Amino acid sequence: MRPKYAVFLRLFDYIAAMVYGTGAALLVEAAVNPAWPMPLGMIAGMILGVAAFAILTPFFILLIGGFEILMTGMFAGMVSGMGCAMLLSASTGSHKETLLCGAVFGLLVQISLHIYDVKHFGDVAISERENDA
Amino acid sequence: MPDTSILKWDKAAASLDLFSRGDHIRYEHFKKKLFSKCRGKVLLIAAGTGADFDCFPAGLDITAIDFSSKMLEKAREKVGRYAGNIRLARTDAEHLGLKADVFDTVVTSCTFCSVPNPVAGLKELFRVMKPDGKLLMFEHVGSKNPIIGAMMAIMNPVAKFLGPELTRDTAQNVRKA
Numbered sequence: 001m002r003p004k005y006a007v008f009l010r011l012f013d014y015i016a017a018m019v020y021g022t023g024a025a026l027l028v029e030a031a032v033n034p035a036w037p038m039p040l041g042m043i044a045g046m047i048l049g050v051a052a053f054a055i056l057t058p059f060f061i062l063l064i065g066g067f068e069i070l071m072t073g074m075f076a077g078m079v080s081g082m083g084c085a086m087l088l089s090a091s092t093g094s095h096k097e098t099l100l101c102g103a104v105f106g107l108l109v110q111i112s113l114h115i116y117d118v119k120h121f122g123d124v125a126i127s128e129r130e131n132d133a
Numbered sequence: 134m135p136d137t138s139i140l141k142w143d144k145a146a147a148s149l150d151l152f153s154r155g156d157h158i159r160y161e162h163f164k165k166k167l168f169s170k171c172r173g174k175v176l177l178i179a180a181g182t183g184a185d186f187d188c189f190p191a192g193l194d195i196t197a198i199d200f201s202s203k204m205l206e207k208a209r210e211k212v213g214r215y216a217g218n219i220r221l222a223r224t225d226a227e228h229l230g231l232k233a234d235v236f237d238t239v240v241t242s243c244t245f246c247s248v249p250n251p252v253a254g255l256k257e258l259f260r261v262m263k264p265d266g267k268l269l270m271f272e273h274v275g276s277k278n279p280i281i282g283a284m285m286a287i288m289n290p291v292a293k294f295l296g297p298e299l300t301r302d303t304a305q306n307v308r309k310a
Binding site: 005006009061062063064065066067068070071074075116 | 151152153154155156157158159160162273278281284285288299
C-alpha cells in the first residue's frame with residue numbers, strides 16, 4: 001500500500017512533466033524557424049526538448065528524486081519539442097498557445113507513464129524458495 | 134574493483150545525500166517494508182552515505198560495506214542514529230573478504246546498477262549468505278518495454294559517467310549467479 005504522501009509526490013510529477021513540456025516549447029519558439037520544413041523543425045524540436053530535459057532535470061532531482069523523473073522528462077521534452085515545432089511550422093498558434101500545448105504534451109506523457117506504472121508495483125520474487133515462503 | 138569506479142563514487146559522496154533526498158522521501162516507505170523482512174545477522178552491500186540506515190527495523194546486527202572511503206565517512210555520521218548495531222567495513226562487493234555462510238540476510242539498495250561485474254558480486258553475496266538465508270534487493274533496472282528501454286539505453290552513457298547504470302537486468306543476473 002502506498003503512503004498517504006504519495007499523492008503529493010505524484011502531483012509534483014505531473015507539475016514537473018508540464019514544466020518540461022513548457023520548457024521544450026520555450027526553446028522551440030526561440031530556436032526553430034517557422035519557415036523550416038516541418039520534418040526538420042520536428043527533429044530540431046526533439047533535440048531542443050532533450051536540451052530542456054538536461055537543463056531542468058538537476059533541479060527536479062533535488063526536489064522529487066531522479067528515478068521517476070528521468071523517463072518523464074525525456075519523453076515530455078522530446079514529445080513536446082516535436083509537437084510544438086510542428087505547430088510552429090503550421091503557424092497555428094500564438095506564443096501562449098504554443099506554451100500551453102507544450103504543457104499539455106507533458107501532461108499527456110505523464111498520464112501515459114502513470115497508467116503504465118500502475119501495473120509495475122509490488123515485490124518481485126526471483127527465487128522459487130521466496131514463492132514458497 | 135576498478136579504481137575509476139571507486140573514484141567516481143568518492144566524488145559522488147559529497148553530494149549524494151542532497152541528490153538522493155527526493156528518492157529517499159519517495160521510496161523510504163517501500164524500503165522499510167522490504168527491510169522489515171531482515172532477520173539474524175545482516176549484511177548491507179554498498180552502504181553509501183548510510184541514508185538507508187533509518188529504513189532498517191531496530192535492534193539488528195548489521196555489517197555495512199562500501200568500497201568508497203568517502204562514502205563510509207558520511208555513513209559513520211549516521212551509525213549512531215540507528216537503534217541497533219552497525220559495523221562499517223571498507224571492502225568491495227566482488228571480493229568481500231568475509232567468511233562463507235555467515236549472514237542470515239543480505240540487503241542491497243540501488244547497488245547492482247553500479248557493481249562493475251554484477252554476477253561476480255552476486256556470487257560473492259551467495260557465498261557469504263547462509264544456505265537458508267534471504268537476499269533482499271531494492272534495485273532500479275532496465276525496462277522491458279522497448280520504447281522506454283531504448284530511452285534508457287540512450288541515457289545510459291551519461292548516467293554511467295555520473296553514477297549508476299540504467300539498463301541492468303538484475304533479476305537475470307541473480308538467476309545467473
